[in-house]
Amino acid sequence: MKVIFKIWLEENGVVAFSEGRKMLLEAIDRLGSLNAASKELGMSYRAAWGKVKATEKALGAKLLNVTTGGKGGGGAVLTQEAKELLSKYKKYKKRIAILTEKEFKRFFK
Amino acid sequence: MKVIFKIWLEENGVVAFSEGRKMLLEAIDRLGSLNAASKELGMSYRAAWGKVKATEKALGAKLLNVTTGGKGGGGAVLTQEAKELLSKYKKYKKRIAILTEKEFKRFFK
DNA sequence: ATTCATTATGTCATAAATGACATAACGATG
DNA sequence: CATCGTTATGTCATTTATGACATAATGAAT
Numbered sequence: 001m002k003v004i005f006k007i008w009l010e011e012n013g014v015v016a017f018s019e020g021r022k023m024l025l026e027a028i029d030r031l032g033s034l035n036a037a038s039k040e041l042g043m044s045y046r047a048a049w050g051k052v053k054a055t056e057k058a059l060g061a062k063l064l065n066v067t068t069g070g071k072g073g074g075g076a077v078l079t080q081e082a083k084e085l086l087s088k089y090k091k092y093k094k095r096i097a098i099l100t101e102k103e104f105k106r107f108f109k
Numbered sequence: 110m111k112v113i114f115k116i117w118l119e120e121n122g123v124v125a126f127s128e129g130r131k132m133l134l135e136a137i138d139r140l141g142s143l144n145a146a147s148k149e150l151g152m153s154y155r156a157a158w159g160k161v162k163a164t165e166k167a168l169g170a171k172l173l174n175v176t177t178g179g180k181g182g183g184g185a186v187l188t189q190e191a192k193e194l195l196s197k198y199k200k201y202k203k204r205i206a207i208l209t210e211k212e213f214k215r216f217f218k
Numbered sequence: 219a220t221t222c223a224t225t226a227t228g229t230c231a232t233a234a235a236t237g238a239c240a241t242a243a244c245g246a247t248g
Numbered sequence: 249c250a251t252c253g254t255t256a257t258g259t260c261a262t263t264t265a266t267g268a269c270a271t272a273a274t275g276a277a278t
Binding site for chain 4: 180
């Protein structure tokens, strides 16, 4: 038997940040493109874009600096705010994972 | 902004115990009847029964001692194993809730 | 001005989870 | 041995979440 957990942030009752959005932002950061990120994650561009938009709305913050046109068609890079959110979330999640596992052993083994 | 989490136990990749099942077992324990418990929780008997059955299968353990017939038609009471599981889960969940909140304040405030 | 790969967005389809419906089986009680 | 409220279980419907499709807009580069 093992323990599984999901953790996310909410603002006014709607999801503001979660694991899926973390992965998406990471991919955008690495690839410089929302379109490329969506492909890498095996989801449609539409779905990826919707997640970014939903997060921005929930947080009232801009996550991406986007450009269109030119050779390559444009791209997207994370705002400073997005980078900070991503960093905090990752550290927090990691910490909770450790604690969850530690306590699980204490209670169930 | 606030943090939300869900935590559950899995055995061989399938859910073995979770918050909903906790509430169901608590209601059965209090009411002495799966049917009454399902009504209290606002779910169909079928759904409640399915949860119990799924849990028993996942854990390979018997959770309820059931009787049918007689005045009142029968009923269900928790086995010792179910009581122990319930107790452990509640304590564990409580502990994780405290830690999650504490760490949230530390990281995001 | 044309091109091109991107971002932007509305609408529709599909899948997965959840619950509802119907019906059988049970068995102590009277 | 008929009754009654419970447990037991298959099947069907509904809701909800997720992704797919289609199409427009953008704007630097050529």
